[in-house]
Amino acid sequence: MLSVSFKCVVRLQFAIVPIYYYTKRMHIHQGQIAVNEKELNLDLTLLGGQSFRWEKLDGSECKTTYKGVAYNAYWELTQDPKNLHYTVHGDSKGSSDADFYDKLLKRYLRLDFDLNENVNEWRKLHPHFEELSTKLKAVRVLDQEPLENILSFICSQNNNIKRISTMIEWLCSKYGNKIGHFHSKDVYTFPSLESLVEHQDELEVQLRQAKFGYRAKFIAQSVAKINEFGGTKWFENLRKLSYHEARTELVKLPGIGFKVADCICLMSLNHLESVPIDTHIFKIAQSVYMPQLKNVKAVTPKIYEEIAENFRNIYGPYAGWTQAVLFCSELQQFQTEKGVEKSPSKTNKKRKK
């Protein structure tokens, strides 16, 4: 099937590599990872608001293909019932390891985490999870790069996925490195801290012009502060710290409160007990888990902690993942119901634009 013609492409690519090696240093690689499709819902995992760099490849008739950038590489992903197939373009950084990208993708999607087994455990822990168990989707918590995660979630406040994606796309094309040209678009890496620091003086003005709004200042200041704190080494240290310690550090950055800090702890610092409490989760907590909060108007820091601790007490060390599954599954159902009613007008407006 497709792989036959693709192997030709691979060979051609390798033949050309020596010629433009010093200008491009790009490698193309394809592989597959054994993973049951019931253990990995790419749609909700990649497009559900954790990362903002993935989209469906339109025009893929037989199989849905997802394309996106992660860890400085451009990926295309498809699934069959038993396998995840990938094509990746990236700078392999001298690693001639055949399974370098296998490991990278496994890490990104946390494929070592046995979701099925954990879901079965979570079902025993609270009737709410048990009730929803038939509707639950295989949402996986990503293991992302901290800088991308931090800047993306500073953008996320008072915002929606579509606009966040546009903003991040702009940031990458402005300060990232070009990986290549795919499906008639130039594709860029997420900017390095160094690249952003280098443009520190112009950063806020540029972001303002690019319509980041009041988030422009937060990003510019956070970049400076992350650099001051030690950049990559600071990130590594945040992974080693306890969850609470890591969050205490993160909220030192402007534009980062408890909720965003918890998203970062969960999605790029390997603190899976972190439970981000947004307005939606707050309402679920009020109606299902903590009825005593039904008269509470706003999520104050104290209330925030109370709710998050409650989720951790119920669901344990992976409480953040539990919440992600609940949140995405409920949200998807909500959107599907809404989408059936409104799809005609929505489609029209999208096409106009």
Added chain:
DNA sequence: CACGGCCCTGCTCC
């Protein structure tokens, strides 16, 4: 400490 007002922009609703 809790609360309300405010922040940029873009979209939806009316």
Added chain:
DNA sequence: AGGAGCAGGGCCG
């Protein structure tokens, strides 16, 4: 047509 209201928060008073 065009303004209010709001979106998966955070900061400041």
